[in-house]
Amino acid sequence: MHTHTVSELAAALAAGEFSSVELTQHYLDRIASLDGEINSYITVTPEAALAQAKQADERRAQGEVTPLTGIPLAYKDIFCTDGVKTSCASRMLDNFTAPYNATVVQRLADAGAVMLGKTNMDEYAMGSSNENSYYGCVHNPWDKERVPGGSSGGSAAAVAARLCAAALGTDTGGSIRQPAAFTGITGIKPTYGRVSRYGMIAFASSLDQGGPMAASAEDAAMLLNTMAGFDERDSTSANEAVPDYTADLNNSLQGLRIGLPKEYFDEGLDVDVRASVEQAINVYRALGAEIKEVSLPNTNLAVATYYVVANAECSSNLSRYDGVRFGHRCDDPANLEDLYERSRSEGFGNEVKRRIMVGTYVLSAGYYDAYYLKAQKLRHLISDDFSKVFEEVDVIMGPTTPTTAFKIGEKVDDPVAMYLSDVYTVACNMAGLPGMSIPAAPVNGLPVGLQMIGNYFDEARLLNVAHQFQQQTDWHRQMPAGV
Amino acid sequence: MQWETVIGLEIHAQLATKTKIFSGASTAFGSEPNTQACLVSLGMPGVLPVFNREAAKMAVKFSSAIGAELGRRSVFARKNYFYPDLPKGYQISQFELPIVGMGKVEIVQENGDVKVVGVTRAHLEEDAGKSLHENFHGMTGIDLNRAGIPLLEIVSEPDIRSAKEAVAYARKIHQIVRYLGICDGNMQEGSFRCDANVSVRPMGQEKLGTRAELKNINSFRFLERAINIEVDRQIDLIESGGEVVQETRLYDSVKDETRSMRSKEEANDYRYFPDPDLLPVELDDDFIADAVAEIPELPDARCKRFVDELGLSLQDAGVLTSSREMADYFETASVGNDAKIAANWVMGEVSAVLNKQGLDIADCPVSAEMLGGMLKRIGDNTISGKIAKDVFEAMWNGEGSADEIIEARGLKQITDSGAIEAIVDEVLAANGKQVENYRNADPDKQPKMLGFFVGQVMKASQGKANPQQVNALLKERLG
Known part of the structure; x- marks a missing residue:
C-alpha cells in the first residue's frame, strides 16, 4: 500500500481495495518498525489517527468524499495541532500542547485527511540538516549516515521512507526544497501568501511559507488544492482565486521557455550534480521546451541578505518564548531577569541563540541602517533580477542544492558552510516566488533535486512542468533500500 | 534666575472599538482577569494579528478634528522589549509612518488669550496587559484583558509653558476625543492617560533643557501637580549646582513626589522594524469620506453657535459645550423653549443635583426630553419657576413626566x-x-x-x- 502515490491511494480507497483504517494502521506499523532508525517523527498519534481514519471511512460510506479523504499525512511539528504537542523541535516547547489547529491543518482535516503525527525538524525551522533538533537528528533513509536536509527533514525522510502518504513542510530559505532534493521526493514552496501562515509557528514572517512534500507532483497538486487560499486570519495571505492544480498537469510543454541562471551553475556546484541537472534539462528539451541561459546577477548577495532579514525577524518572533505564559520555564527563578535569562538559555538550542543574537544586533540602534535597511534594499534588487528574467522565460531551472546530502556532523561546526548550502534556494524566498524541487538522476546512490522557480501564483505551471518530467522519468518512483 | 518651563505631552487614548485592534476579543472593561484574552491576546505560537479598521476610522476622525495631515499610508512596526504583561515580547505600534501627522489645537490661557499647541503626530498601537502585584503572595499576576486594546498615542510639540497650559491642552484633547466618540475618556480606568515631558531652561535660552518623562498620572489635577513639583525639583537641582538627567519618573500622588523609574542608560533599545505580519494601512477616499461624515459638530464650533444663534453668553456656552453629553442634553431640552432659561436649568438645578449625587449627565434620571417638557409648562405659564423646582424633584424621584406630576398634584397655575x-x-x-x-x-x-x-x-x-x-x-x- 505504502508504495502508492496519494492519487493511487485515493483511487484504491474509492475502489474499496482497502479502508482508510487499514491503510492508516499499515503506516502506523511501518512507523513503529522503521522510524527508530530514521527518527522522522517527534510525535505519533495512533489513536487519533485511527479515529480519524474510521471517520473518513464513514464519511466515504455516506458519499462525502474529497480526493484526500482517508489519506494518512504527517505534519511538520511547526504546525499547531489542537490538543497535540507542537514542539517546533525545541526544548522550549517540549511541554506545549497547541490549543488550536493551524489553518492548513484544519483545511486538511475538513477534507477528511488523517494525521499520523508530527515530524521532526530543525529547531524553529532554523537549519539545513535537521541536526538542530531537541529530539535528535533525522537520518536520511537513502544513507543513514547522512542528513535528510532541513529544516523540514522529518517530513522529507518520512515521505522518502514511505512512513506517510505525504507530508507538510515549511520553507523560509529552502526548507522544503533542500530536504526534498536530499531525500528524492517532490516538494513545492508556493508563492508567499498562497498558503495561510496562521498556526504555523513563525521563524521569519516575511519569508515563511508552508507547502506539500510528496512522492510526485500530482500528489503535491492534490494537497495544494486543499491547502491554498485566502485566510482572513492571515493578513499576508493572498486574496487570489485558487485554480485546480491538478487540471493542467497534462498540458504540453511544447514551446515552454526555460531559463538557466548562469549563477546557479558556477564553480560551487558539484560536477556530478551538474551532470544530473543537465540530463534533466535534456528531458525538457526533448519535450519541446526552449532552453536559454539567463542571469540573476545578485545571487551572490542572497545568502548574506537572507541571514540579515530572516534573523532580524526571528529575533522578534521568538521573544514570546519568555517562560511567562507557556513553554519552558527555568526552576526557581530568583527574579524576572533570571526567569527570562535561564528560561531562554535552557529552552533554546545553539543555532536558535546564534540567530537571535545576530538578528538583535542587526536591528540595534546604530546598526539598523547598515544591516537591516541595506538588506531590504538588496531584497528589492534580488526580486528585480527575477522580474527581468520572467519577461523572457516561463520557468527558471537549476540545481536545488550544490551537492547531494552531506554526512551527519560534517558541517555542524561551520555555520557559514551550512548556510551556503542554501545558496540556490534563498533568493526565491526573498522574492516571494514559488519554487519546487523534484528528483533528477541520483549521484552515487544519493538523490539530486532539480529546482524550478515560477512567476508569482504560477504554481499550476510548475506542477505541470514537474508532472510532465515525471511522466518521462521514474526517479520519483525510486525508493531507498528497505522500503 | 528666571526659568522657563517647556512641556510636551504624550496622551494615550484607548479607542472605543468593540473588539481589539488585532483580534476579535472584546474590549469591555472590568471583566474577570484573562476572560477577554484570546489566542492572539495571549501571544500564542503561530497566531497572527489582523488589523481592526474601526481603529483607523477613529484615527481619521481625530486627524480631521485637529486639522492634521492624514497618513494615507501608515505602517505598523514592532517595538521590541521584554515585560511580563507584553505577551509577544514586542508591542505593535507605528514608528516611521504614523496614521496622523502634524496638526494643532487651540487652548484658552488663564488670561483669556487663545494659544495654539502643535500636535506632532498620533499613531495607532496596541495596549499591553496589566501586572497585578497584590494578593499573589510575592508573585505577580498577569491580566491580559487589556492586551491588544487599541490606543491612539497623541504626541504634542514642546509648545506648552506651564502646568496650567498642560492641563488646558490635555482637557482639550480629552474634549475632542469624547466629542468624536472615539474614547470614553475615563482616566480612572486608564482609558485616557497622560505622560508629560518636562524640562526647564533659563528664560531667553533657545536650547532645550534635559527632560524628564513623568508617568502614572491619572487625573488632570495630578497632571498639574506632578508638573509643578517636577519643575521645582529641576530648578532646585540646577540652582544647587546639580544637573538634570534624562530619565523616566513616576508620579506618586500619595507621597506627592516624582521619583526615578529608569534612566536613559537603562532605557531599552526598542529595535523598531516594520511588522512583517501586517500590510501597510492604506486609506482610500471613500474610507476617509465615510469617517469624516460621521464627525459631529465639535466643541469650538458648537460653542460659537450657542452664542450666535441661541444668544447665550460665551461663558455659559463654554460650560454647556464642555462635554458632548452636556451640550446634547441642553440642546434637546431647549427645543421649543427659551434657551437662556434652559441653560440656567441645565447649569443650575440639574448640574447641582448631579454633582451632589456624583452622577454623570448621561445617567441623569431626568432625561433631556423630560426637562424640555417641564420648561414648556414654565413657558406657557402652566407652572411658575418656583413650582417647577418641585416638579423637577418629583421627576427625579421617578414620579413621571412634568405633565403627569402637574396633573396628579394639581399644581396647575391659577390664571383665571x-x-x-x-x-x-x-x-x-x-x-x-x-x-x-x-x-x-x-x-x-x-x-x-x-x-x-x-x-x-x-x-x-x-x-x-x-x-x-x-x-x-x-x-x-x-x-
Missing part, C-alpha cells in the same frame, strides 16, 4: 382672573388691619408691604396663583 379675584378679596377681608396700615403708609414703603399680601394670596392658593396677576390685582384693590 375670577378665581384669583376671589382669593384676593378673601385675603383682604381677613386682614383688615394690614389693609388699613398699608393705605396709611408712606408710598415709599408700600411696595415692601405689598409682599405680605402676595404671600398670603400665594399661600391661600397653595402657590398656584399666577404671581404677576396677583400683584396687579392687589395693587388695583389696595390703590
